[in-house]
Amino acid sequence: MEQSNIDLEGTLRALCQRARTAARALAPLDRAQKDRALRAIAERLRAEAGEGKRSAVLAANAEDVAAARAAGVSEALVDRLVLDEARLAAIAGAVLEVASASDPVGQVVGMERRPNGLLVGQVRVPLGVIAMIYESRPNVTVDAAVLCLKSGNAAVLRGGKEAARSNAALGELISDALRSVGLPADAVQMVPSLDREATRILLGLTGMIDLAIPRGGEGLIRFVAENARVPVIQHYKGVNHLFADAGCDVEMAYRLVENGKLQRPGVCNALECLLVHEGVAAPLLGRVAALSERGLELRGDAATCALVPSARKAAEDDYGREFLAPILAVRVVRSLDEAIEHIGRYGSMHTEVICTPRYDHAQRFLREVDASCVLVNASSRFNDGGELGLGAEIGISTTKLHAYGPMGLASLTTLKWIAYGEGQTR
Amino acid sequence: MEQSNIDLEGTLRALCQRARTAARALAPLDRAQKDRALRAIAERLRAEAGEGKRSAVLAANAEDVAAARAAGVSEALVDRLVLDEARLAAIAGAVLEVASASDPVGQVVGMERRPNGLLVGQVRVPLGVIAMIYESRPNVTVDAAVLCLKSGNAAVLRGGKEAARSNAALGELISDALRSVGLPADAVQMVPSLDREATRILLGLTGMIDLAIPRGGEGLIRFVAENARVPVIQHYKGVNHLFADAGCDVEMAYRLVENGKLQRPGVCNALECLLVHEGVAAPLLGRVAALSERGLELRGDAATCALVPSARKAAEDDYGREFLAPILAVRVVRSLDEAIEHIGRYGSMHTEVICTPRYDHAQRFLREVDASCVLVNASSRFNDGGELGLGAEIGISTTKLHAYGPMGLASLTTLKWIAYGEGQTR
Structure with missing residues (x-):
């Protein structure tokens, strides 16, 4: 491996380690604490929408859009990239909808008493660190961040190159909102390098990332599925x-x-x-x-x-x-x-x-x-x-494992067994 | 890739294709049809246990045991390998227990009417083709086969080299039982080649295998996790x-x-x-x-x-x-x-x-x-x-995806969305 890749791997490993530490802090949070963070994000998005040309997010987005046009990107793709006051306000509204959704974490499923008196059941817990690999739409940055936060997970986000400045500005906004409510800013992190080598290294960090979700064209998804050593949930296409x-x-x-x-x-x-x-x-x-x-x-x-x-x-x-x-x-x-x-x-x-x-x-x-x-x-x-009644959706899976179909908040959690005993042995 | 590996890949691909065809035949079966197959397997195992030295399975096992002793395998490992009348009868008993367990396939989960009148819910369906990669105990061959069959899945089994003859004999017995009740013998297949290259190729057959489950020592499990392109559920160790x-x-x-x-x-x-x-x-x-x-x-x-x-x-x-x-x-x-x-x-x-x-x-x-x-x-x-009340177990997962903890029959299924409408559009 070249020196630069060793450095890159070190950077990404450190980033994921910080995400893991943040994930441990998120896991036991009550719903109220997580919703407070989501409302802080929504407020900042609304404030940006009201700032017009002085908005840091809209200014960064304007640069992305200008660069995309200069590079000859099609207008259909440019349209996916563009943020304006109305779209920022819509994104803020989507964040508040996730805040109003019920929290899957802590739900107890199927508690029963065994013949030996042991009371056993399963409780919903966060997955840990979720990596999202996606393309141009900057709203995915906010959607993914808030779905992960609400379900108690840390998010590592790798968006499209075309949206790099917009995503960095949104990442700053989210970090700032997290700090404002006393939560670790490391809970949502943007991957600093956007070339494919960085993605490949990220997807190889077994034990650091609990789930990778690619969203985008079939090429991106195949790249992720073929290079991942961490668990991946995806769909290639809908025929x-x-x-x-x-x-x-x-x-x-x-x-x-x-x-x-x-x-x-x-x-x-x-x-x-x-x-x-x-x-x-x-x-x-x-x-x-x-x-x-x-x-x-x-x-x-x-x-x-x-x-x-x-x-x-x-x-x-x-x-x-x-x-x-x-x-x-x-x-x-x-x-x-x-x-x-x-x-x-x-x-x-x-x-x-x-x-x-x-x-x-x-x-x-x-x-x-x-x-x-x-x-x-x-x-x-x-x-x-x-x-289908799941509330917000982070993707649709045609992988049969873990989730098959639309993935809502519950698909970002798992069930851990718990048992209450009085000294039972086998 | 060397010629021999190309041949091996072709062989394994054809084997998995037959398993996929069999899986499609298993998926819609009623519980009664699957239990009939399980009882036929149990009857044959009991018959073998009663045959003593004339039993094909016990004769094959005796050869495996002799070869293991000749190779200087430790007595603790030889003990895992040994089958006798009592152990065969115990395995038959375990098969009948799986037959008496309820069938997860077809269970409908959380059906509800949406505001537009659409009735939506999820129904449990088999995963498809499950590959088990395991070590010396031949009872795993039967356990895995019947858990897969009961949950409507086809099984591709790759057992340990030391148990090759025992597993081949058990595979024959299972195929014979499947044919006797009119089910496809391809629903349970033993991988013919037991070297690591075959396992590596098998684990690379994306789209052919829906889930791989390794069971054995940490070395085997790491090998599977590192070489798999298909989804894997595992645990490395219990500390x-x-x-x-x-x-x-x-x-x-x-x-x-x-x-x-x-x-x-x-x-x-x-x-x-x-x-x-x-x-x-x-x-x-x-x-x-x-x-x-x-x-x-x-x-x-x-x-x-x-x-x-x-x-x-x-x-x-x-x-x-x-x-x-x-x-x-x-x-x-x-x-x-x-x-x-x-x-x-x-x-x-x-x-x-x-x-x-x-x-x-x-x-x-x-x-x-x-x-x-x-x-x-x-x-x-x-x-x-x-x-914990799951009935038989195919393994314990410390992967958080899909299953976390002991995996019973339900963990070998997934939930597919179904919707009953009267012409609803968006």
Whole structure:
């Protein structure tokens, strides 16, 4: 290893060690103490939003945005990077929502008395130190910090290079807020070096980091999964299907397609493929074809193209693809079995939907389709921590370990066994 | 990569692919179908136990034992390897116990109606393919196979070299039992190659294996943790402490030490270190010193050695050490804080015990000590799946992700979200 990497490893190890010390201080805190820290963060964010051009965060962000534009970054990406008064106020509001959520730490699960009189149960405790590896959006810095704090964990944050100045300013703001309520500023730390080598070293610090969560494009996530020696929870992509069954309510299926595909085409719970039973293909595809007026492109099999002349012939790799755009792959199938088989082959275990009037088909689909969220007669867009009732969400997992689906505060904790005895021995 | 390794990778990949196919067949099975397979395995094991010298399993085991003795393996290790009629019958009994346990798969957790009428909840589903990497005891082959089957998972088993013939015979018996009830024999497979390269390749098959569980010595576990690209749950060792607080019932503390240290010194939930408050050091250490008659060796700090002349002076690395032998490190401490600090520094997050008459100390110890199981006034030996009410146990995790502490059937499953709607969109 080169000298500079040895130095970098030393720096990162020291940073994580400080985070571990802070995590031990956070673990036994009561909810009131943690919420006080969250409210202090929200107040500072609101104050920054009111400062306009004098805001340190907005000034740093303006520099990031200017640098990104100068580097020729696309406007879509620049838009993810931009902070303004309204967005800062919205971030502050999200922080207050986490403050109002109940605290998972300390919840006792399933306490029971054993035949020998021992009273045993499990209590929810924080994981320890959580590393977030993410891309350009600076709001993730605040989201991740407050979800970790609320669940009693220290956070080590490695954001995108484009947002380096914004994240540093937000990190300062958070540290300042933590100090103001007497909590260790080391509980939330920004990684100082943003090159991939730093990430690789960080992900190798076994025993220092309890969980790494990558959020971003598939390239980033694969890099993390391949280089990590610490536990990782991730999802690569959402290749989500809607199966419109024979006899389904065509109008309902149409609305589920429209909502799933067009409401926000760039998100992981958007629809990417419509599987339509031959019995309803003509009326449903007729309705869906009209969405071309709103920019929807269909890529279908031969049967689809026969019914919808404007549809493009799907290439083999259009199935199993996450378009992140108003493009929908379509296939006409003859049965529920064929649909389930297609999903087993091309799905990404993220979100799968059936639109059906049949009880038996609904139950079979729920049982046989392997995905983090399987829905009957509802939009794929509901696979979301807020929509499923978790409150804020730190990510969606398609790893089956620990958490499968949206991860809320409880997914940032674990269950420790406790036992109350009166001298029992074996 | 060398040609032979490419071939080996192809073999292992094909084996895991067959396991994945079998896992899909197991996932939707009802409990009755799985229990039928377990009973068929138990019947065959009982039949082998009754066959005596004509038993294929016992004959294969005799060859393993002879080879181990010829290679100069210690009698303690040979004892772990040996199967006889009684042990086979005991293994069959353990299989029937798993058959009588309830099935975690299909349990619905926390179903609720959201404000938009969507009914959302989580249902327990199998993980998929579980790889077990373990050492000499052949009973682990059967235990792991039946726990995986009962929880709807396929198992890929890589046992120790010393038990290769025994495991192959047991694998045949299990395959035969699976076929006899119409289940895929590929649901339980033995890895054909037992060198470390095969294990390394197996642990690199991301997407093919959903969870790897190593069981064995620290060397094996570190090898797995360092080489795995698939998720791993493990514990390295159990460096477990008992803190005897001021004013504690000396007789109770003595019994907890005796039970924790001497009942089975070689297991992971045995005691390794006694922290004794100076207020009870003289009477408690006097009682404990008498255990030298039963072979207990004490290694203590200066205060201990002053009270117990027969105690050896502890070396620095005697603290934090898993002796797996009738040796106990001892330290006299002045306070609960000092005990908690010692455990934070030297403990292995496995099992920690306080013996105290004080309510506040019990609560602080339960809250502040970070271990998979923390007990008040009870033996460390209770950190065990059976004792805590989980039924059979596939291992104990000191990884905080997914499972922390003993892992029973439920730890071999995950929760998938399901939603019942009537056309809801966002």
